[in-house]
Amino acid sequence: MHVIIIASYLTAAAAFLVGTALLGAGWRGQRTGALLVLATMISILWGVFLAYAEWQRTVAVHWILLAEVLHYGAWIVFVSALFSTWPMSGMLRGLHVVAHALWVVLALYCLGPLTGLAQAAGLPFSVNVPLVGVLVLALTGLVFLEQIYRNVQREQRWALKFLVIALGLLFAYGIFLYSYAVLYRQFNASAWAARGFIDALLVPLLLVAAARNPQWSLDVGVSRRAVFYSTSLLVVALYIIATAIGGYYVRLYGGDWGRVAEITLVCFALLLVLLIAFSGQARSRLRVFLHKNFFSFRHDYREEWLRLTATLSAGDTELPQRAVHAIAQIMDSPAGALFTRDDADDFVAEARWNMPTPAGLKLPASVPAFGLMQTRRWIYDLSEPPPLGDEQLRAPAELTGLPHAWLLVPLVLEDRLVGFVVLAHARARRAFDWEDIDLLRAAGSQVAGILAQAVDARRLAEARQFEGFNRLTAFLMHDLKNLAAQQSLLLQNAERHRHNPAFVDDMLATVANSVQRISRLLEQLRGDAAPARHGRVPLAAVLDKALDECHAQSPRPQYLPATDELWVQTDTDQLATVLGHVIRNAQDAAQAHGHVTLRVRHETGHATIEIEDDGAGMDEDFIHNRLFKPFFTTKASKGMGIGAYQARAYVHSLGGTMRVDSTPGQGSVFTIQLPLAEPAGAAVVAGKPQAAP
DSSP: OOOHHHHHHHHHHHHHHHHHHHHHHBBSSSSHHHHHHHHHHHHHHHHHHHHHHHHOOOOOOOHHHHHHHHHHHHHHHHHHHHHGGOOOOOOHHHHHHHHHHHHHHHHHTTTHHTTTTHHTTTTOOOOOOHHHHHHHHHHHHHHHHHHHHHHSOOOGHHHHHHHHHHHOOOOOOHHHHHEEEEHHHHOOHHHHHHHHHHHHHHHHHHHHHHHGGGGGGGGGOHHHHHHHHHHHHHHHHHHHHHHHHHHHHHHHSSSGGGHHHHHHHHHHHHHHHHHHTTTHHHHHHHHHHHHHHSSSSSSSSSOOOOOOHHHHHSSSSSSHHHHHEEHHHHHHHHEEEEEEEEEEEEEEEEEEEEEEOEEEEEEEOOHHHHHHHHOOOOOOOTTTTTTGGGGSSSSOHHHHTTTTTEEEEEETTTTTEEEEEEOOOOOOOOOOHHHHHHHHHHHHHHHHHHHHHHHHHHHHHHHHHHHHHHHHHHHHHHHHHHHHHHHHHHHHHHHHTTOHHHHHHHHHHHHHHHHHHHHHHHHHHOOOOOOOOEEEEEEHHHHHHHHHHTTTTTSEEEEESSOOOOOEEEOOHHHHHHHHHHHHHHHHOOOTTEEEEEEEEEEEEEEEEEEEEEEOOHHHHHHHHHTTTTOOSSSSOOOOHHHHHHHHHHHHHTTTTTEEEEETEEEEEEEEEEEEEOHHHHHHHSSSSSOOO
């Protein structure tokens, strides 16, 4: 018993130490909170001192009784401070004063042997006096607690019930302990040894009471998760202790079978603990019990919202599946199904989580129940009668017939019912009240927004795919238009020049070029065309190819080549197409009797190509706001409006620039600058490994 007593009171001191740390960290200066912190601090010293006294066994009894008086006196002071909130009757006020005077007098009496005043006055120290005094203090504490609980309003009792339970047990145990000591002139050894463990169990209740009473100015946050796991560990520990005690007595009185029975019992108990620990229903029942009895609100809203966000943002499953799981975990439901609108505006099952649904199940959006869910965000409890007593508002039978169906949670976004989630019954039977409704409505709106964003993102991706396809189609149509214009020009001149061998040769070359370009366009449409490869090509060859494509149209450009050979990094066909487009635009602007000039110059690191015409010209507003805008054209039905846009985009992709200078009535100059490729000799030298010095 000696070791048990030391362990008991050290356990109490450790528990009060943790409680004091939490209370002290949350103290905001209020007197009531300070007295609670002071009472727990004195309880720490009380536990340490009694453990020390048991260890030494040489401490005088009056010191032990002094510690008892101060322990109960500190809690009397705290309980008395709670009366400042309510008016006290005359008798209760008198008892209040007597209680304070009593513990002070008892403390001085216990100090009598130390000071020698009692012996000088002829009053020897008697153990019975502090024993009876502490018993009276414990009785007074119970009276105070009963008066407090009786005088508060009924709706306020939840805030004080854990305090009343904790201190009521503390004072009641003191009454039992000291009444036994007064009657038998000694303490009950077992009761004295167990008191430390029992007082340690009271600390969590005091912390919950402090958290529920902010007027004490104690900002104490009790984590639901910590309470859940600590309670679980406590239950398991008590269970193991009870099993060990049972095994001991089985071995003691079991004879030959005792040892075998003890081992079997312990293994069976451990197996039962494991089964319960891994049981979702058992954990759910414990969680419901704690939330119902230890906390003012059923849900920890911060934790619920963080868990909802984490579930929706996880990437382990598809979003609809995560949406069902996110809603289900709020109600501790093991199964659910998500229904969303299809193209025909019917609700169909999009995701299932442990809840099978009939194949091909469709529910029309015109069902009155869905209208109520949309307008009033009504959450259906399928075990309850129809809302407002209207049979027309009853949930569809197809949903109530789903396995273990319990709740219908609407997913409403901007007054539109995006979908709804069917939840199965929770693992532990529980009430469904306003707290659950408010949280499910908020979570449903959040999930509806996430699902709508996912749908919009999918549609945006499809729109971008169509945009890319339409852009490719527009470019191909633009090239086909140019080819058709060439063929049309040949037909116009065929009657007049068909007997001219030079014209026939030119026509055949143009037709061959057109066939080649059409074949390449068809390959692009089929996706068979190899990606364009940029290589080092002579710029003169590219310009010759572009001029050949434009020579059939008047006026023919005047070509002023560069004095030296220039090389660029590009694809010959694509750059020739771009330059050809700019040249044809200049021919269209200059008309048949105008002039078009093509000049090439070598500048530092660049090749400069100027295409000049003497057409009508353009103003600054047209150049900056409309010239390079896709699908804008000045040629009415003859143009696509993407040629200039395509030309500038390709020049920029090569690292070049395109500039336009124009004056209305005088003409325009398109200036294209392209970076020069390295000379062939430099490339070869760079490719050779250099010799070591």
